[in-house]
Amino acid sequence: MDRLSDRTRLIAAATRRGGGRRPVNPPIERASTLLSDRIGDMRDDSLGPVYGIEGTASQAALRAAVADLEDAENCWLTPSGLSAVTVPILALTRPGDEVLTTDALYGPVRRFLTRHLAARGVATRFHAPDATVEQIMATATERTRLILMESPASLTFEMIDVPALATAARARGVVTVMDNTWAAGLAFKPLGHGVDVSTQALTKYAGGHSDLLLGSICASDPAVSRRLADTIEDLGLCVSPDDAWLALRGFRTLPLRYAEQARSALKVAVWLAGRPEVARVLHPALPGDPGHALWARDYSGAASILGVVMRGGDAAGAEAFLEALTLFGLGYSWGGFESLATHETPQLAFRRSPPALEGPLLRLHVGLEEPADLIADLADGLKALRSV
Numbered sequence: 001m002d003r004l005s006d007r008t009r010l011i012a013a014a015t016r017r018g019g020g021r022r023p024v025n026p027p028i029e030r031a032s033t034l035l036s037d038r039i040g041d042m043r044d045d046s047l048g049p050v051y052g053i054e055g056t057a058s059q060a061a062l063r064a065a066v067a068d069l070e071d072a073e074n075c076w077l078t079p080s081g082l083s084a085v086t087v088p089i090l091a092l093t094r095p096g097d098e099v100l101t102t103d104a105l106y107g108p109v110r111r112f113l114t115r116h117l118a119a120r121g122v123a124t125r126f127h128a129p130d131a132t133v134e135q136i137m138a139t140a141t142e143r144t145r146l147i148l149m150e151s152p153a154s155l156t157f158e159m160i161d162v163p164a165l166a167t168a169a170r171a172r173g174v175v176t177v178m179d180n181t182w183a184a185g186l187a188f189k190p191l192g193h194g195v196d197v198s199t200q201a202l203t204k205y206a207g208g209h210s211d212l213l214l215g216s217i218c219a220s221d222p223a224v225s226r227r228l229a230d231t232i233e234d235l236g237l238c239v240s241p242d243d244a245w246l247a248l249r250g251f252r253t254l255p256l257r258y259a260e261q262a263r264s265a266l267k268v269a270v271w272l273a274g275r276p277e278v279a280r281v282l283h284p285a286l287p288g289d290p291g292h293a294l295w296a297r298d299y300s301g302a303a304s305i306l307g308v309v310m311r312g313g314d315a316a317g318a319e320a321f322l323e324a325l326t327l328f329g330l331g332y333s334w335g336g337f338e339s340l341a342t343h344e345t346p347q348l349a350f351r352r353s354p355p356a357l358e359g360p361l362l363r364l365h366v367g368l369e370e371p372a373d374l375i376a377d378l379a380d381g382l383k384a385l386r387s388v
Helices: 006-015 057-069 081-092 107-120 133-139 162-171 222-235 241-252 254-273 292-298 315-324 345-350 371-386
Strands: 074-078 098-102 123-127 144-150 175-179 197-201 215-219 278-282 305-310 340-343 361-365
Touching: 006 057, 006 241, 006 254, 057 074, 057 215, 057 241, 074 081, 074 222, 081 107, 081 144, 081 175, 081 197, 081 215, 081 222, 098 107, 107 123, 107 345, 123 133, 133 162, 144 162, 162 175, 215 222, 241 254, 254 278, 254 305, 254 371, 305 315, 315 340, 315 361, 315 371
Parallel strands: 098 123, 098 144, 144 175, 175 197
Antiparallel strands: 074 215, 197 215, 278 305, 305 361, 340 361
């Protein structure tokens, strides 16, 4: 049989035969202490975990599922998406090293780099979000040891040529880490494009129901994997069997939710792009977006998250728009079943070179609601905006 699609593989892993009568998903095993029959067995790793921190059935099944989806040899789970990004940085840098990343970096990771890591002797250089691979590599120095990628970037959704950047970095002996949450392991496979480490916030699409915090780290290179495993072991990081089980349950329907929400998001994006109150919609899957060509070349799908730049106005108008919405929840995060909206202009102030925008920047996450209903809700929000 030819290689199965991601959609099929995520379910086939649960229905694979062998092991007798059993539940479709593994049972939740809550344990810190794990007992052995003999003294010698306590030191035999081949018999399975010897302590709860190593994980039990649900964690093992989720690790296997994520590794398979990301085409990785190894996968580790972390307590949050943020820790999934910070752990590889800790593992792969040393005092005196330098990290190179986009100026549009996810805010909490930026804070980690400029606060925690800088205090420990690791510097960070930021490149322009829309820089070419040549421009990015020209920013690197002899101290650069790690390039951290986001594509699309946070909030403003700039795309970079990931395969070309990974190739250029490898030629310079620089390790690469990519936050792959936007693609959810489905629409893009970083390791297959030359990236050394792929991370995800499983909090988002994998969980899918806004009720857990979880991250994943995937790698295949043995040397890189060893440093990741050692760091996770030394930090004592682990996730609960309950959260792993919830993420595993969400994983089974991930391709369907991801594709459906992408279709809805594109409908909403097209509608918003045609509104006079909107200057720009930032979404790589939208024809005309600056990153559309790279997205079309490398990605097989898109996240359901949009940046919306208003045409003029101020914070008061943006807040009036958001307050008028009834179907979009006011809350951070994305990837769940529900639609969300936030005002993101204040976060741009943390960048070295904030972008020049025509008006306030809003972020919309499109959930599983009927797109026509969401569009009607947005129309009401724009009516409230005009009244300010």
